[in-house]
Amino acid sequence: MENTIFSILPPIIAIVMVLLTRRVLLSLGAGIVAAAFILTAFSPIEALKELFNSFAITFWDEGFNAYNVFILLFLLLLGVITAFVSLSGGSRAFADWASKRIKSRRGAKILTVFLGILIFIDDYFNALAVGQVARPITDRYKISRAKLAYFIDSTAAPICVVSPVSSWGAAIIGIVATILAGQTYVTMSAIEAFLWMAPMNFYVVASMAIVIFVAVRDVDFGAMRKHETLAITTGQLFDAEKTIPGEMKEDFPAHDHGRVSDLLLPILLLVVGTVSAMLWTGYQNAGQVFDIWLIFENTDVPVSLLTGGLLGASTSIILYALQIRYNKAANASWIGRGILAGIKSMIGAVLILIFAWALTYLIGGLQTGQYLADAVAKGNIPTAILPVLLFLLAGVMAFSTGTSWGSFGILLPIAGKIMSQAEPDLLLPALAAVLAGAVFGDHCSPISDTTILSSTGAGSNHIDHVITQLPYAITAAVIAAIGYIVIGITGSLFMALGTVIIILVILFIFWSRQQPIIEKH
Template structure:
């Protein structure tokens, strides 16, 4: 069944279950079981053994610790503990009070995650989790639903990092582009120059970013997002209470210190940022060999261990600040345990997502989709559009942008080089754009999971509320890629894409008035 149309079954079944049941753990679990039995020809014993192997490989691989996964899981736990200390010390409350005096309306609160999401462009994981920690005290004060916050985080993190050459994504993409150009004997430009030339053709990234700001200034609450915003404004419930615990939320019995200071929140976040960035630079330099430059540093950095070191720095400082207060209201052990427990929903989802990702990889779902594309008789005029759509569906099904990059970039480059060499850079851009689009729609995407974690949103609520926005940006980008294929131009299709997003946003604003209870 590997590499055939049947390899789509686990991914499609999981997506359908997510849509109909809204239970992400159940949906992922069914997908894992079905995929495992498909890989073992329906043998129950072998299937169960494979499931155990997939689970254990997250922690131990080839006889040694799987440090990449462990560092990321450890970072999530550390982030939960840091949040608990910042809350218990009263830092979050103090920052919220301070921000309310300076950020005078709900629009200002919305701008914080949007702007921070653009400024923090070095890595999507770091972006998703750091922005949520800074913005949440303010957005909570203005009763912004956690689903809306998760949308702002997710729709700025990947779109910004995918067009930034100085980022973990940019470094990886530039390295991949270099090998594609060499393989197809293209010497007109170097890899970095090619990446920069590709930026304007990443229509989805620009469409998604524009839509974020239209959502803020035109108060666009589309589809299920409207219900979340109505509930937040009318009742003060920022998440759906019927969905149970959400990542990062602490127990209701958790007591905050009354005399907390802003520094109890700001200093641990500064430690998190500095610890992570410095560690990324150090690990990048150490792994770069003799030739060290900014691109090699980001290409060779170890993001997961850097996040762990940053998280550890934040926990230590937050713990010191908490214990330094007079008469803390909760014991340090209680705060620590509550912080760990708060991250368990995110850990469960991430572990299951990794397992089904392995299943889909072994079934060669991505390779099957790529083969369908490469064997099709495609008109050059529709090449960028079809590459965008195929890449989007592949990222949706597999839950990985980087995996889609690895499969689709070489194929798109080769197809374009053979049919029309002038289209090679737009074709590669279409892969990047489609991958981010699919990533935004996938319930098993790492960045989607971490965005809901950073925002403290129910994961499936984040996925379902983001879908209409991602669909609008993808529709506009699709029109742009069709125009690009017909004209061979880049700037005119980009302009058309952005105008289309603007027109759709204004139309939604006109025909669907903003919430009555929202004043600004």
């Protein structure tokens, strides 16, 4: 049943169940079981083997699966960092320090968005690092965790996908280079093509404009407004009855010995360690050639994250240990308890990620993405609507499979082949549309690893994050789709981008009329 209409059933089952039941692991499990049975033509024994393989692949894929295991270890290390910056009083000290300089909710929101844009190296790293720094400040100013998760998610993949100096940019440039090879009508290099594609990524343009506007103005709608109303009027930042990945269960002793450096130094060394390791591994894998594009194309992201995580976690533990001499609330027994509490806080996120990877593995075996791509490739479709159609298809693929990388990895070569034969002038817009759709689908999918990590970084219930982000993502997608229709018909980037900007301006004027939420005193 591979590469057939039946291949789309497992992701549909998982997504529908997760939206109806709000129970992520149960829903992912249902999708995994359905995928295993469909993949094996409903043979119980073979299905059990596939179920085992789907989970085992996280740890062993024709050898030790360092990529996945190192990502999971990085998550656990981040939990340890969170525990010890709390134990040492660093989170409290940083919140006190920031509150003297950031005087409003607006300032806290703008800082979060700025940090999201600034940390553009990798979306995983962005999602978790921004949450660590921003959460004490957004908590202080009663910004809901769902809103924080939205800010994190909307400045992770959208920035990485248009940044040439990122793990995303390096991979995309490599794919674009293979597409352009042998195309006589294209005279630009892969990096030039990538840079031209950036302003054609209308979803990124729209989503970034919306997230900045929402940060600057107190505008919320849909489920997000309910979360913000609760946060502002009652101080309830999240539903304590729901599962919160990354939330500490341990009650740490309160004290006033914490310093800002107890939070900033571990995070700084986490960043420095990760970026340095990315440069070093990329340099080594590129044959010790110092070419920044080649380095980022060959960098080892999981090893780099693990390196930075170990450096940040060990620093946070050492800073706490140094307090034992003068802080009566600090003692050596809390070191072991802190490590255990940090690991336990991330178990939920780790399990969700493992289940999501298992479903992704089985969906790959079912060739779900290939089926959707083939359906478009075989259709007799007017070339003018191909960009918008590729945008929508990439969105559906990323939403269904939970992976933007898998979606654009499949669709970019197909789009390149289609457009080189049908309408070469629309090649770059079509490739940009694929990337835009992949990010859009990733934003909306409850089984996306980036979405899961954004929830974890923010300390938000995962389904709350998905549901509150949907209206913003869909709004940006509608605007982007209009942009791709215009560029498909006119072939003009100026007209399409102008249309997107005009719609955004009208939308912002309309949103500005919304009544703000009033805080109760």
